[in-house]
Amino acid sequence: MNAKPKIDGYTHATARKILAMHKNSSSERRFNERLPIEVSAVINYDMHAVIGTVRDISANGCFIEADPTELPLRNTLELAMSVQTRSGETRYYRLPVVIRRVTENGAGVSFNELGREMYFNLAETVQVAQ
Numbered sequence: 102m103n104a105k106p107k108i109d110g111y112t113h114a115t116a117r118k119i120l121a122m123h124k125n126s127s128s129e130r131r132f133n134e135r136l137p138i139e140v141s142a143v144i145n146y147d148m149h150a151v152i153g154t155v156r157d158i159s160a161n162g163c164f165i166e167a168d169p170t171e172l173p174l175r176n177t178l179e180l181a182m183s184v185q186t187r188s189g190e191t192r193y194y195r196l197p198v199v200i201r202r203v204t205e206n207g208a209g210v211s212f213n214e215l216g217r218e219m220y221f222n223l224a225e226t227v228q229v230a231q
Contacts, residue, residue, distance in 0.1 A: 135159045142182040144198075146173065153207065155182060160220060162198065162211035172208045174200050180210065194223060 135157040142165060144151040153167030165172075165180070180198045185191050196219070198210040215223070 135164075138184075140182050140184055142180055144172065144178050144180055146176060146178040155180075156207070158223075160212075160224065162201070162209060164207060164209050166207040169203045169205060169207060172200055172203055174203050174208075176200060177213055178210075192222070194219075196223075 136159065138155060138158050140155045142153050142155050144153055144165065144167065149171065151167050151171045153165045156164045156166050163180075177197060177199050180196045181194070182196075183191050183193045196215065197213040199213050200208045200210050202209045212220075
């Protein structure tokens with residue numbers, strides 16, 4: 102039986118596909134393509150829990166639709182979410198994030214120290230969940 106070569110536990114084809122999703126830059130400050138997604142999430146900080154919805158995601162961060170008055174700018178928070186894949190598998194994530202901007206309907210956050218393995222897991226999950 103021939104095993105396919107792997108990069109960080111992913112076949113070369115999967116790793117190339119995931120990386121290709123994020124190679125294009127836009128005229129905005131973001132360097133990675135945003136992928137549309139709608140996932141319920143909880144933002145945890147200082148004994149607070151804010152319910153929200155992740156509306157789009159990229160390799161660097163995401164937009165969370167939530168009550169902006171409950172989201173402290175520039176603070177490090179924990180984003181907890183579960184994503185169901187097409188196969189019915191549920192994957193759970195607890196990610197450190199930093200709020201970069203607050204709008205009238207939520208906040209843009211960046212992932213803080215996501216790590217390569219977590220990035221690939223999250224990118225694969227989002228791609229499959231679409």
